[in-house]
Amino acid sequence: MQTKKLTTLACAAAFAMLSGAASAQISGNTVKVGVLTDMSGTYSDLAGAGAVLATQMAIEDFIAEAKPAFKVEMVSADHQNKADIASNKAREWFEREGVDVATELVTTSTALAVMKVAKEMNRITLMSGPGSTPITNEQCNDLSVHYTYDTYALANGTAKAVTQQGGDTWYFLTADYAFGQALERDSSAVVTANGGKVLGSVRHPFPASDFSSFLLQAQASGAKIIGLANAGADTTNAIKQAAEFGVTPKQSLAGLLMFISDVHSLGLQSTQGMYLTTGFYWDLNDETRAWSKRFFDKHKRMPTMVQAGQYSSVMHYLRAVKAAGTDDSGKVMAQMKTTPINDFFAKNGRIRDDGRMIHDMYLAQVKKPDESKYPWDYYHIRQTIPADEAFLPLAQSKCPLVKK
């Protein structure tokens, strides 16, 4: 009887040790990547199905390259740009479906909501789509990475370059919600710091379709530059109507957040000469072209910076899981932060303590129609903004993780 008890105890102990060992590695021997994105709304062209495809490509490439002993799976969902839908979905994924990492999250509100849920449940969030700086400032946490761009980098690229090139008086056309206001605030600071002057701004409802009234007000201000602190359809409609009302070329437009999908849908005729800041351009070098061509073959559109960043962030995560030999969030994040990122998207990119992935950004100018030689040949890259200058310096960060 005694021996039987002992044997049972020993077995139980061995089992506990074994399962302990297993849980220190990969839970369920599967790494599950969740893509939460806008599949049907304003941002679905710049993120959406393209971001899901980029994730799939990253997973396939990782399996082919690293031949991991664990399985990698993907789930995806439409957050409809709503914070409550996003956080509910993320909670369901983490609690019931064993999702290890929530990714993409275009629209700041959804990103902030999911970051909170993920932190609570000890999971990682990788954000390629959203733009606002609070993600790595006031609201930062140690399990989140803001990957592709942010409003500081956009302002620092476009507003700085345009002001330095003589566009020293500005008037802002601002989408009246958190993102637009953040973009206006960051850009105004850069304009003033570079010797320019902000003459005023008009806050338009979000979303809006008719911009003629607002453009006439901007026109009346006499500013040399009209800064568009909005995104997506608001930006494209404003640009189109600016040309119609003779605002351009007397005054110039600066699109503070523009994606290649916007330029593509507007055409070069209406966008030529505009400056924009981007984290990625498909036609930058052989490596970017090779990847983008693969993407194009499947998606029939060239990737936006969000989609390229999505691939890079998922790949970096999966490699870190393999290197750390575990899917434990803390250990994987430590591995991600100590490993530099070197792929077609970023050279010597690194993730700072506040969760900001810093990498070179590019100042692009849209080509004239007769300068474009082949499909999607849209940008002159005028300047590379080095990683250390592109993003908010850590010294100015309000992130509690880095505050001294």
Next chain:
Amino acid sequence: MEIFGVPSALLGSQLLVGLINGSFYAILSLGLAIIFGLLNIINFTHGAQYMMGAFVAWIALNKLGINYWVALLFAPIVIGALGVLIERTMLRKLYKLDHLYGLLLTFGLALIFEGIFRDQYGISGQSYPVPELLQGGVNLGFMFLPIYRGWVVVAALTVCFATWFIIEKTKLGAYLRAGTENPQIVQALGINVPLLITFTYGFGVALAAFAGVLAAPIYQVSPLMGSNLIIVVFAVVVIGGMGSIMGSILTGIGLGLIEGLTRVFYPEASAVVVFVIMVIVLLVRPAGLFGRA
């Protein structure tokens, strides 16, 4: 010179822009008012039909080489025919039921149409160039008026008043009004009432498509362009008085002007001013400004 701290030139230009937007509201709400006034259907597909009108013009130009002027006729005919099909196969079965059924059906159809176009063309929209004849603009002293916008006002208002004339002043219009009022008697006089109703729905839909073609060179042709606009247009119809033809035209223009002024004095409120007016009008005159109680 300044009026309430706003330069009069800016004010003048905003009023003109308001008139331009107002004429869009007028033509769209007119289509809705006809369909509601004569058929008792709350046509929630109207925004999607407007969007499809713009897309047909875009497809016609890019795939078939059909220019803007032909598209102004072509798109309303195509989308109007689709409207006829919808009326014959679906709406017809709902006339005897509560308004709500028609509303739900047309709302569902709008979602389906938008979904199809979103799937095919993405969300960022397509560019449609301003026709060559109407490019450029004139300097009015207080503002630069794009010739195309001027044309939109003329075209929209002409179509609006022609429609009002047909319905209120001609024999055909009289049959139509009588046919919806008392179908049995009119039928007994040898007039094909069901055909008349089908034609009316098709015509209302064609008006939406016509507005879509007018809008294509101004806005990006995008699957969501209709749903962004349709709620405002419904408010216009409610303020004007559901079903009142002249009411919808005049209210459309008037609200465009008020919205334009709000954009100067308090831009943040410009998206809601129409609804504030709607609430006030409903409290004071529940049947709308021009409605018959």
